[in-house]
Amino acid sequence: MTRAARILVVEDDENIRELVDVILSGAGYEVTTAPDGAAALRVVGNARPDLVLLDMRMPIMDGWEFARQYRARPEPPAPIVVLTAARDAAARAAEIHADGFLGKPFDIESLLSLVSQHAPHA
Amino acid sequence: MVIEGRSRLGARLRETLSRITEEAAHLLDVEGAGLRLVEGDELVRVAAYGPEGGVMARERLHLGESLSGQVAASGRPLIVDTPDAEPTHDPVYRAQAQVHGFRSWLGVPLRDHERVIGVLVMQSRTERRFGPTDVRLLEAFAGQAAVAIENAQLFEREYERRRQLEAVREVTSWLASATDLATLLERISRTAADLLAVESVAVYLWDEAGAMLVPRAWHGFGDWLGELRLRPGEGVAGTVAQRRAGVVVDDYRTVPFAQPIVRERDVARAVIGEPLLYEGELRGVITASIRNEERTFGEQDRQLLSLFAAQAVIAIEHAHLHEARDLALAEAEAARRRAAFLAEASAALASSLDYDATLDRIARLAVPTLADLCTVFMLTEGGEIRRAAVAHVEGIRADLAAVMERYRTGPVSPYGNVASAIRTGQSVLREQLPNDYFEAVAQDADDLETLRKLDWRSAIVVPLRARGETAGALALFRSGPDRPYDPADLSLAEELAGRAALAVDNARLYREARHAVQVRDEFLSVAAHELKTPVTTLLGFSQVLIGQLSQDGVLDERTVGRAVRAVEHGSRRMSRLVAQILDISRLDGGRLVLDRQITDLSALVHGIATAMQSTTRRHGLLVRTPDRVPALVDALRLEQVVTNLLDNAIKYSPTGGQIRIELEQPSRGVARLAVVDHGVGIEPERRQHIFDRFYQAREGDHVSGMGLGLYISRQIVELHGGSIEPEFPSDGGTRFVVELPTGLAEGVPDGGRGVTP
Numbered sequence: 001m002t003r004a005a006r007i008l009v010v011e012d013d014e015n016i017r018e019l020v021d022v023i024l025s026g027a028g029y030e031v032t033t034a035p036d037g038a039a040a041l042r043v044v045g046n047a048r049p050d051l052v053l054l055d056m057r058m059p060i061m062d063g064w065e066f067a068r069q070y071r072a073r074p075e076p077p078a079p080i081v082v083l084t085a086a087r088d089a090a091a092r093a094a095e096i097h098a099d100g101f102l103g104k105p106f107d108i109e110s111l112l113s114l115v116s117q118h119a120p121h122a
Numbered sequence: 123m124v125i126e127g128r129s130r131l132g133a134r135l136r137e138t139l140s141r142i143t144e145e146a147a148h149l150l151d152v153e154g155a156g157l158r159l160v161e162g163d164e165l166v167r168v169a170a171y172g173p174e175g176g177v178m179a180r181e182r183l184h185l186g187e188s189l190s191g192q193v194a195a196s197g198r199p200l201i202v203d204t205p206d207a208e209p210t211h212d213p214v215y216r217a218q219a220q221v222h223g224f225r226s227w228l229g230v231p232l233r234d235h236e237r238v239i240g241v242l243v244m245q246s247r248t249e250r251r252f253g254p255t256d257v258r259l260l261e262a263f264a265g266q267a268a269v270a271i272e273n274a275q276l277f278e279r280e281y282e283r284r285r286q287l288e289a290v291r292e293v294t295s296w297l298a299s300a301t302d303l304a305t306l307l308e309r310i311s312r313t314a315a316d317l318l319a320v321e322s323v324a325v326y327l328w329d330e331a332g333a334m335l336v337p338r339a340w341h342g343f344g345d346w347l348g349e350l351r352l353r354p355g356e357g358v359a360g361t362v363a364q365r366r367a368g369v370v371v372d373d374y375r376t377v378p379f380a381q382p383i384v385r386e387r388d389v390a391r392a393v394i395g396e397p398l399l400y401e402g403e404l405r406g407v408i409t410a411s412i413r414n415e416e417r418t419f420g421e422q423d424r425q426l427l428s429l430f431a432a433q434a435v436i437a438i439e440h441a442h443l444h445e446a447r448d449l450a451l452a453e454a455e456a457a458r459r460r461a462a463f464l465a466e467a468s469a470a471l472a473s474s475l476d477y478d479a480t481l482d483r484i485a486r487l488a489v490p491t492l493a494d495l496c497t498v499f500m501l502t503e504g505g506e507i508r509r510a511a512v513a514h515v516e517g518i519r520a521d522l523a524a525v526m527e528r529y530r531t532g533p534v535s536p537y538g539n540v541a542s543a544i545r546t547g548q549s550v551l552r553e554q555l556p557n558d559y560f561e562a563v564a565q566d567a568d569d570l571e572t573l574r575k576l577d578w579r580s581a582i583v584v585p586l587r588a589r590g591e592t593a594g595a596l597a598l599f600r601s602g603p604d605r606p607y608d609p610a611d612l613s614l615a616e617e618l619a620g621r622a623a624l625a626v627d628n629a630r631l632y633r634e635a636r637h638a639v640q641v642r643d644e645f646l647s648v649a650a651h652e653l654k655t656p657v658t659t660l661l662g663f664s665q666v667l668i669g670q671l672s673q674d675g676v677l678d679e680r681t682v683g684r685a686v687r688a689v690e691h692g693s694r695r696m697s698r699l700v701a702q703i704l705d706i707s708r709l710d711g712g713r714l715v716l717d718r719q720i721t722d723l724s725a726l727v728h729g730i731a732t733a734m735q736s737t738t739r740r741h742g743l744l745v746r747t748p749d750r751v752p753a754l755v756d757a758l759r760l761e762q763v764v765t766n767l768l769d770n771a772i773k774y775s776p777t778g779g780q781i782r783i784e785l786e787q788p789s790r791g792v793a794r795l796a797v798v799d800h801g802v803g804i805e806p807e808r809r810q811h812i813f814d815r816f817y818q819a820r821e822g823d824h825v826s827g828m829g830l831g832l833y834i835s836r837q838i839v840e841l842h843g844g845s846i847e848p849e850f851p852s853d854g855g856t857r858f859v860v861e862l863p864t865g866l867a868e869g870v871p872d873g874g875r876g877v878t879p
Contacts, residue, residue, distance in 0.1 A: 019662040019663055
């Protein structure tokens with residue numbers, strides 16, 4: 001029996017958070033959400049994600065700071081895919097050495113293909 | 123015949139007198155001989171023959187005094203056989219006769235017609251006594267000698283006159299050698315002193331504007347004379363000027379027009395003065411004076427000085443013309459240089475629009491033509507003065523590199539010339555910086571040391587003014603004592619400052635324009651980013667629904683509910699963003715027009731608060747308003763303002779908390795709304811910008827929004843004639859206070875105050 005891959009969605013916009021949750025849950029992933037970097041760091045221990053979908057511009061703690069602190073944790077970090085509305089999404093992804101990026105707005109297919117590539121069901 | 127003074131005996135005459143004396147001694151075969159000439163009521167020694175100091179020991183004798191005096195007074199020869207014992211003989215001579223063994227004394231008068239002009243004296247050491255033969259022989263010789271002396275004196279006078287004419291001719295020759303006025307006056311003074319054989323000469327020039335005589339060159343006087351100013355009628359010179367004719371004074375101490383200071387400082391008695399007249403116009407006065415002597419000026423002196431003055435004034439006039447021409451040439455050259463300098467400055471300043479480069483260029487332009495050190499001071503937005511650019515001459519200050527660096531970055535005194543020029547908009551010219559200047563402006567001990575080491579002596583500060591505003595100042599300094607600034611330097615500096623101010627202003631406008639473009643680009647980028655967020659929601663949920671429909675034609679009820687709510691929310695957000703962009707466009711074009719209706723502000727505030735409360739569970743909105751606050755306002759626009767303030771309060775309180783909305787009427791006709799949060803607040807250095815367009819109060823926090831809300835809100839409030847002010851309570855958070863005129867002359871009766879949770 002396969003285990004559903006666990007995805008952590010860190011996104012400050014409530015609607016987008018819900019959208020990603022609906023899409024990925026519908027595709028059989030186990031989804032945890034957080035509205036900012038600090039909230040994400042609080043849940044990451046329990047959630048043990050296989051992949052982090054990370055927005056960059058967020059209040060309280062932004063994507064840059066989250067990536068730094070997340071990777072400083074003792075357990076091996078999951079791959080990070082940047083989710084951004086910035087013009088230069090690739091550059092943003094490179095800044096934190098992300099494993100992939102997805103510009104907003106995005107197609108469901110693109111999201112699903114990127115997630116399955118980085119977080120295949122075990 | 124008049125002997126005018128011992129000092130005036132020429133060498134030739136002296137030789138003649140010695141020879142006469144010596145020949146007489148040989149003629150009578152005596153060991154001692156002497157000759158005295160009459161001068162006033164005295165007999166003055168003019169030649170001596172025999173043992174050193176043995177004859178003619180006394181220089182002057184009165185007529186009647188001693189043996190020679192008796193001969194001169196009586197006009198008759200005299201023989202004395204015991205000169206060492208003769209009681210009427212001067213005791214000095216009696217002693218001398220004993221020492222040198224003179225046994226017999228003979229004196230005969232020298233005559234010019236009937237007048238006694240001198241005495242010839244013979245003294246013998248031998249046993250022989252002088253007798254009638256000796257007297258006749260000596261008298262005959264004296265007759266010859268008198269003629270010889272007369273001739274020698276005539277020759278001497280002629281010689282002197284020629285010498286004087288020569289000196290006068292020499293003055294004339296200066297006409298051709300175009301010397302400068304100061305040197306010429308100096309030479310005139312010296313030559314006059316030689317010519318008249320006097321110790322003191324002063325040359326005054328007539329100052330037409332001041333109607334007075336000003337001393338310009340002198341000999342034999344102290345520096346005090348330079349301070350003297352004589353009006354017509356004052357002193358000898360003033361009297362000469364008034365009479366336009368020569369004046370001769372025998373004793374200065376007794377004349378009515380004597381100047382107290384001259385009488386006090388100078389011991390002169392006889393004074394002569396001649397006007398310097400050029401074509402009948404008074405150009406000045408020359409005076410000469412004699413001290414400590416009985417000599418006075420005679421007609422001959424007066425004629426000579428008059429002749430000399432006539433020549434001198436031509437030379438003076440000539441030098442004046444030369445000087446005027448040189449001055450005109452120098453001025454033309456200076457004007458040409460100024461024009462070239464300013465043309466170069468204009469070209470250099472026009473070559474760049476870069477603000478900092480322009481400031482640097484201005485500083486460098488002034489060095490070295492105008493200054494050893496030039497500093498451009500600019501007024502900051504906060505009203506402080508800072509050094510924006512510094513340039514100094516190469517080399518001379520190399521040893522002071524550290525001092526210069528400290529100067530560049532050091533404090534600027536609010537009491538110095540720079541601050542004063544910026545404050546008043548007026549230039550400052552300090553030809554000589556006072557010794558205590560640095561003490562007055564130094565901000566601390568280090569600063570004082572820096573300023574002292576730079577050793578500035580002269581300074582100009584000109585304000586940089588463009589379009590009626592003083593943006594800064596240009597300070598020019600020269601070190602060293604020999605090149606103080608003058609008004610011509612100031613006017614050149616002002617010309618430079620005028621051009622510099624324009625260049626700085628252009629560079630500033632260019633920088634602002636460029637900044638505006640940058641801000642707009644940034645805004646477009648932010649706006650696109652902001653729009654992408656709701657578009658992501660709309661597109662995503664539409665695809666989710668389409669996917670469900672195409673898969674099995676059945677829509678999951680829960681998903682549909684979430685999707686529709688998200689689409690509705692996203693659409694509203696897009697619509698608000700678009701409205702804001704349109705508002706900006708309207709405000710920029712002045713096309714935002716209010717649609718005023720009588721509105722109850724209490725109801726309006728409650729309505730918005732209720733709607734906003736439904737969007738957040740983390741925040742508690744607490745509303746306090748009177749029952750009714752009617753006002754003549756554009757309700758939709760005010761809704762926008764209140765919504766924006768609440769939106770900000772929520773946005774900047776990311777961890778939640780209470781938000782208070784308080785509406786009140788502090789006085790009739792005024793409504794006041796306060797929105798208070800306890801969120802993250804605004805950093806002090808960013809507070810002054812929060813109402814700027816496209817400005818986000820907390821850049822690092824990535825709070826969503828385009829930075830337009832407060833800008834638009836303020837415009838709307840101000841269109842209503844009201845104001846909006848932020849307050850920053852010490853316990854954190856932010857309090858925005860909006861005051862609006864209600865626009866209703868008579869307030870509707872105030873209902874009681876109510877509290878709505």
